[in-house]
Amino acid sequence: MAQQWQPDSWQNRTARQQPKYPDPAALAETLKRLASLPALTTAWEVDRLRAELVQAADGRAFVLQGGDCSESFDDCNSTAMLRKLKVLIQMSLVLIAGARKRVVRIGRIAGQYAKPRSSDVERRGEVELPCYRGDIINRPGFTLAERTPDPQLMLRAFERSAMTLNFIRALSEGGFADLHHPENWDLEFVRNTPGSRRYQQLLDSLTDSIRFMEVVSPGELHQLRRVDFFTSHDALLLHYEQALTKSERQRGWYNLGTHMVWIGDRTRELGGAHVEYCRGIRNPVGVKVGNSMTPEELVELIGILNPENESGRLTLIHRFGAEKIRERLPALVGAVRSAGCKVLWSCDPMHGNTHATRSGLKTRSFDDIISEIIGAFRIHKELGSRLGGIHLELTGEDVTECTGGPGNLTESDLSRDYRSTVDPRLNYEQSMEIAFLLAEQMR
Ligand code: PEP
Ligand code: MN
Secondary structure (H helix, E strand, C coil): CCCCCCCCHHHHCCCCCCCCCCCHHHHHHHHHHHHHCCCCCCHHHHHHHHHHHHHHHCCCEEEEEEECCCCCHHHCCHHHHHHHHHHHHHHHHHHHHHHCCEEEEEEEECCCCCCCCCCCEEEECCEEEECCCCCCCCCCCCCHHHHCCCCHHHHHHHHHHHHHHHHHHHHHCCHHHCCCCHHHHCCCCCCCCHHHHHHHHHHHHHHHHHHHHHHHCCCHHHHHHCCCCEEEEECCCHHHHHHCEEECHHHCEEECCCCEEEECCCCCCCCCHHHHHHHCECCCEEEEECCCCCHHHHHHHHHHHCCCCCCCCEEEEECCCCCCHHHHHHHHHHHHHHCCCCCEEEECCCCCCEEECCCCCEEEEHHHHHHHHHHHHHHHHHCCCCEEEEEEEECCCCCCCCEECCCCECHHHHHHCCCCCCCCCECHHHHHHHHHHHHHHHC
């Protein structure tokens, strides 16, 4: 029997991946302050995203979720944010035009500051320090001061989330996101590749259609002057999530620090604190589904997180790796179907395809990413299921973190502009190429 849920009932469970704050009084003080600040989102927006996800589950829309592995405080600047937003909007345009389907845009953004780690400590030579857990918890520099968890960083992260969301809202409400102004949509530093030529053709034909429609029914296309853009993050740091959880009278509890949350592959155990926290909020919840997930466990987890079997509530984000997907996915899809569970399936082709180069850099190969995406579409189709979304780690910058792609990056190219302190991201050009591939697969 499910126990009574409260925003803090997770505290009675084992919570993995939490920092150890040295000063409990300072932590409590910060959380109180955090809870008193104005919310970032509204219950109406969250419900609107849920309605969009219902459409994606029904095959009438496709979810494009993407952004940094972990946002950094330094990247909270206009240029980086503009580029991130731009690449996501441009990718969505490719999907809409290519696959003739609505796209639900969700950033890993405005709150994606905490990282699960494989070890609690990092050792360099004789020195051992707490590992870096993301800018909301500690700092990447290798000193005790920088690695000691500091609750104040939650406030700094919340402020940056607010600034990021403010910027997103301004840009997506008009001007920048207005399809009547294709000059905002150029490909900047992307090379002259078949992909970029395809993109230019797409933009030209879109511009033509809009001009035509404006002649036929002037002023009717105001919808094209703005785009919807939602936010999401890994609900990892549970004190933070709890502080942002508000009761909306009859509607229930909402995490108003974002629109959607997901549970990571390392924190999704059935009796654990993360599942306990997420089961009580009305936000759409994603669950990362990795290689250790069994069909029985998955069905049980769905029962806990979505007991009313509501469409739009739960997104299963599978991430097996190109080599494992055919072995792992079919049994899970079969079990979910037999149990009659309503879920949206999404594919994260990043986290099962990470490896280290000879020099120790974390990277991913573009070919592996593509192979997992194609596999995912194919397997769902074979099983009479449907892939309704994609979950990517990407940036709008010209970084060199993943190998392959249109620029044919090799391992020796990676050091040229490798910026991520966590997982490697697709760069601008690689991301656009993935969008064309997705559009092709969706047709
Ligand atoms: C992530 O999305 O950055 C992540 C750590 O993924 P996963 O939980 O799937 O390993
Ligand atoms: Mn990651």
